[in-house]
Amino acid sequence: MxxxxxxxxxxxxxxxxxxxxxxxxxxxxxxxxxxxxxxxxxxxxxxxxxxxxxxxxxxxxxxxxxxxxxxxxxxxxxxxxxxxxxxxxxxxxxxxxxxxxxxxxxxxxxxxxxxxxxxxxxxxxxxxxxxxxxxxxxxxxxxxxxxxxETFNALATNLETMEERLRFNNMAVAHELRTPLTILRGSMQGMLDGVFPMERRTVSNLLLQVEGLSRLVDDLRTLSLAIGQKLVIDRNRLNAAELVEAVLASANPMLEASKLTVETQLQPAYASVDSQRVRQAILALLENACRYAASGGVLRCETETLPDKSVAIRVMDRGPGFPEDMEAIAVNPFWRGDPSRTRATGGTGLGLSVVQAIATAHGGHLTFSNRKDGGATVAIILPQNAEDKLQKVGTHAAMGYA
Structure with missing residues (x-):
């Protein structure tokens, strides 16, 4: 019928x-x-x-x-x-x-x-x-x-996926917090009990743990702002090449400590962006390179205007590169280049997720690729004019639910 x-x-x-x-x-x-x-x-x-x-x-x-x-x-x-x-x-x-x-x-x-x-x-x-x-x-x-x-089934599938990833993220946050908190509690308890001397070096080590916790909280706050679509507020038309130069100048001590030689090819590329957030994204990429690709010895930064008028900011290294399953980088907000998830190299594991959230909040996206002669390339693609675009980062893009 x-x-x-x-x-x-x-x-x-x-x-x-x-x-x-x-x-x-x-x-x-x-x-x-x-x-x-x-x-x-x-x-x-x-x-x-x-x-x-x-x-x-x-x-x-x-x-x-x-x-x-x-x-x-x-x-x-x-x-x-x-x-x-x-x-x-x-x-x-x-x-x-x-x-x-x-x-x-x-x-x-x-x-x-x-x-x-x-x-x-x-x-x-x-x-x-x-x-x-x-x-x-x-x-x-x-x-x-x-x-x-069809729409209901897709919604149910997305909610099920979000629940699974939220459960994983909660476990990952607990994992990230457990080690520094255990060290802080054990060291401070030892000082109170007189087991450990209250030396300047010990307090300095504890301060490093506190700084790690602060970075984790800052990254989580950035992702929370992205979820609430409040990550990008103040937009101005700026030259991406000048932003990269400023970040490289401020990060020079970190790059020298990692023994990285910086090469640049910064072409003028103008886009309407939140300068503070873009600098934060570039700095996060440089920090990742210092932690995981310092062995390559060379770091290359490029900016250019693509044929579709969008702006590309690339950070290229000569490190070990990305794994074959690159989708895990975007899906897992706590992805680390170190399979054992050790904290020996520092970091919270949220760096690339923060960069991805910033790029998406501008109406752009993040791309990953491995270089032919070894190394990795991470590119931030930003639209030239994004005033009329809504911030679509939300829960999906910020926490890898897309």
Whole structure:
């Protein structure tokens, strides 16, 4: 009865029209049959002369005057009760046709509403926290219901994925906090108990742990701002090459300590950006290079305007490069180049996620690739004019849920 290509509005119109035609047809057939039955009963009750006159009239023969008068008198006498019976027949046939159409219409309405009932039940399960619920789309569903089922299943899948990653992120945050907090608690307890001397070097080491915790909190705050779409506020049209030069100048001591030689190819590239956030992103890339690619000895920074008028900021190193499964970098906000997730090299594991959040908040994106001769390339792609673009980083992009 249903055709998948039909829309709900068109299907409803067709069903209503079919029910109206069916109702009229049933009433017409019933009344026609009862009229014939009533006519046969009247004819059978006529006297012989009147019956003969009626047959002559149907045959096209003019009956005699007396028989014709008798026929008309009988018909006039029986017309009122016959009309009443006919009115009753019309009413009964109309009620029967309406009842039959109501039953058929109720059945069709139930079939149309059944997927919506399944969706309501699944939505209740989703509300209670069961993100594994799905709705099977029927081949006979209308276009709108099929689209709604597909959208609901996609939403449930995204929520299930978000829950899994949120659970992982909570475990990762606990992992990141456990080590420095354990060191701080053990060292401070040892000092109070007199086991460890309260030396300047010990306090300096504890301060390093506090600084690591501060970096973790700052990174988490940056991602929280991205989730709330408040990461990029103050935009100005600036030259990306000048921003990179400023960051390289401020990070020069860190680069020298890592024994990295910096090469640059900074072409003028203008974009509407939040200078503070872009500098933060560039600095995060430089810090990652110092931690994981210092063995390469060379760091290259480039800026250019791409053919589509967007601006590219690239940081290229000669380190070990990225793993084959580069998707894990964008999906996992606590990804580390060190498979053991050791803190020996420092960092929170959130650096690339912060850079990705900043790029997405500008309406751009982050790209990863390995260089042919060894090393990695991370590029921040920013649109030239992003004033009219909404910040789409949200939970998905900031925490790797895209």
């Amino acid at each position: 249903k055709i998948p290509s039909l829309s709900l509005a068109r299907l409803t119109a067709i069903v209503i029209a079919a029910m109206l035609l069916l109702s009229v047809g049933i009433a017409y057939v019933g009344v026609s049959w009862y009229s014939s039955y009533l006519e046969e009963g009247i004819i059978s009750s006529l006297p012989p002369n009147a019956a003969a006159a009626y047959k002559d009239m149907n045959a096209g023969i003019v009956p005699d005057t007396a028989s014709l008068k008798e026929l008309f008198d009988l018909i006039n006498a029986m017309s009122e009760p016959a009309d009443f019976q006919l009115y009753v027949a019309v009413l009964v046939c109309g009620l029967l046709s309406a009842l039959m159409c109501s039953v058929i219409g109720f059945y069709l309405a139930r079939r149309i509403a059944h997927p919506l009932e399944e969706l309501t039940s699944a939505a209740d399960g989703l509300k209670s926290g069961d993100f594994s619920v799905r709705v099977q789309a029927s081949h006979s569903s209308t276009r709108e219901i099929s689209s709604l089922v």
